[in-house]
Ligand SMILES: *[C@@H]1O[C@H](CO)[C@@H](O)[C@H](O)[C@H]1NC(C)=O
Ligand SMILES: *[C@@H]1O[C@H](CO)[C@@H](O)[C@H](O)[C@H]1NC(C)=O
Ligand SMILES: *[C@@H]1O[C@H](CO)[C@@H](O)[C@H](O)[C@H]1NC(C)=O
Ligand SMILES: *[C@@H]1O[C@H](CO)[C@@H](O)[C@H](O)[C@H]1NC(C)=O
Ligand SMILES: *[C@@H]1O[C@H](CO)[C@@H](O)[C@H](O)[C@H]1NC(C)=O
Ligand SMILES: *[C@@H]1O[C@H](CO)[C@@H](O)[C@H](O)[C@H]1NC(C)=O
Ligand SMILES: *[C@@H]1O[C@H](CO)[C@@H](O)[C@H](O)[C@H]1NC(C)=O
């Protein structure tokens with residue numbers, strides 16, 4: 485039993501545990517209800533910044549409640565000298581605006597409207613209790629000149645910049661140790677002008693790792709909705725070690741070719757996150773859930789967990805619609821993906837890891853995936869042998885287990901499934917049910933496995949590999965596999 489200290493200064497021993505538990509969980513529920521209703525209010529309100537001023541004048545704003553998404557004060561970027569002509573550098577205007585909003589945190593923060601126009605800027609930082617609102621036709625344009633991009637220490641769970649040793653460039657829009665931040669609008673755009681970065685990278689003209697477009701680190705209660713993100717220099721949206729993140733109704737666009745590392749969304753060591761109603765069309769992974777790299781990620785030890793991804797349409801010709809890994813050394817668990825469409829792409833969904841990573845990938849559930857014209861539908865790869873340096877521990881063996889696929893449909897897929905476990909990293913407890921993937925052409929091996937232990941339940945098309953135990957629709961064992969370790973994979977995609 486716990487000792488409780490009451491505000492009146494007395495210890496209470498006799499209130500039993502049940503009471504404490506009840507109080508805790510009822511607080512949780514109350515908190516969730518409050519959060520959801522305030523979020524709903526903010527959505528209604530965000531249609532017009534003018535409305536809010538009116539509400540505020542009537543004195544109806546809840547004072548200093550969390551989250552105070554109804555911001556008491558609204559600014560326009562022009563109030564701070566912003567010029568939306570696509571030429572003038574607006575960094576100072578953004579910085580002044582953020583500074584002004586940071587002074588309002590006691591009163592619930594502030595909203596910064598970016599009106600129609602093209603607002604060129606160097607990277608800037610956000611502050612807590614801030615809403616960045618991009619009007620229809622508003623474009624925040626990142627400057628291409630790298631001397632304006634600040635250098636930052638590498639991410640602790642990666643040890644290095646992801647491409648180069650030493651420091652890395654920050655992101656165009658950045659935040660650290662924040663709480664209650666909203667980036668939303670009427671489908672305004674944040675454009676990183678990545679093309680110049682991609683060509684500098686390909687021509688080896690950069691001394692440091694490129695910066696993401698939007699990166700929020702060590703923060704909580706973040707909402708990103710109703711905007712378009714395009715042409716990031718590197719990854720597009722990178723929440724790092726954050727809690728309680730909602731990404732909704734966001735369009736992410738980068739060229740399919742020659743836009744290296746332009747991942748759409750990279751939840752990295754994040755907890756309690758929803759990604760929904762997004763359209764992602766990029767030059768690398770659409771979504772890639774990560775948690776640090778080899779010995780650095782193991783030392784940092786922060787998993788990505790409790791992540792829900794639903795109603796998302798993705799396209800990539802270089803990588804996969806949704807990836808888990810390959811950087812997963814802090815562990816990745818409890819991931820749900822549902823109603824996902826991947827079209828005209830190389831791969832549908834992929835899990836990737838390697839020896840040296842350590843950590844785990846477990847309790848992942850894929851439901852209602854549709855694959856339309858892909859090279860490979862489902863991929864699990866355990867020899868993704870990229871490492872930060874030679875200091876990784878080859879005995880740090882990741883585990884991959886409890887992965888469920890239910891409702892997998894598609895057409896024109898060359899290879900439906902390729903699960904490539906290994907003697908060191910066998911894939912455990914994987915299950916397939918309700919699967920019908922139309923194939924592009926008659927190939928011998930459409931469902932390939934190596935070191936895979938699990939179940940195929942009911943009718944599965946194409947016919948599942950021999951490694952899996954067969955169950956009927958009622959869940960009765962029909963045939964136990966005698967060849968779980970059998971290796972039937974052919975070429976590498
Ligand atoms: C996005 O904008 C639409 C239309 O303004 C609004 O109905 C919706 O609630 C907004 N969603 C979020 C999550 O802000
Ligand atoms: C912000 O700009 C809009 C027009 O885009 C205008 O209607 C509004 O009054 C301005 N608000 C402030 C606080 O200046
Ligand atoms: C944003 O804040 C981080 C952390 O304090 C800092 O390293 C970085 O230089 C800041 N970026 C800008 C553009 O001021
Ligand atoms: C998505 O965003 C667009 C543009 O802001 C808006 O018109 C639409 O209503 C939003 N949809 C949802 C489901 O929020
Ligand atoms: C938002 O803008 C992007 C880019 O212009 C466009 O592709 C997308 O359809 C728009 N989204 C909505 C919901 O209007
Ligand atoms: C798993 O994640 C979901 C969100 O997708 C969350 O609602 C659920 O509580 C999590 N489960 C556990 C055991 O934490
Ligand atoms: C399955 O996902 C597709 C989108 O890929 C969606 O149109 C369909 O409604 C989903 N089915 C169910 C039963 O949710």
Ligand SMILES: *[C@@H]1O[C@H](CO)[C@@H](O)[C@H](O)[C@H]1NC(C)=O
Pocket residue numbers: 818819846847848849886888
């Ligand atoms: C497997 O993962 C699911 C979530 O996808 C979870 O509900 C279930 O408890 C896990 N099973 C085991 C045996 O851990």
Ligand SMILES: *[C@@H]1O[C@H](CO)[C@@H](O)[C@H](O)[C@H]1NC(C)=O
Pocket residue numbers: 906907908909910935969
């Ligand atoms: C299959 O491989 C696992 C290691 O991945 C090993 O423990 C097991 O003995 C092998 N089984 C057979 C029948 O070879």
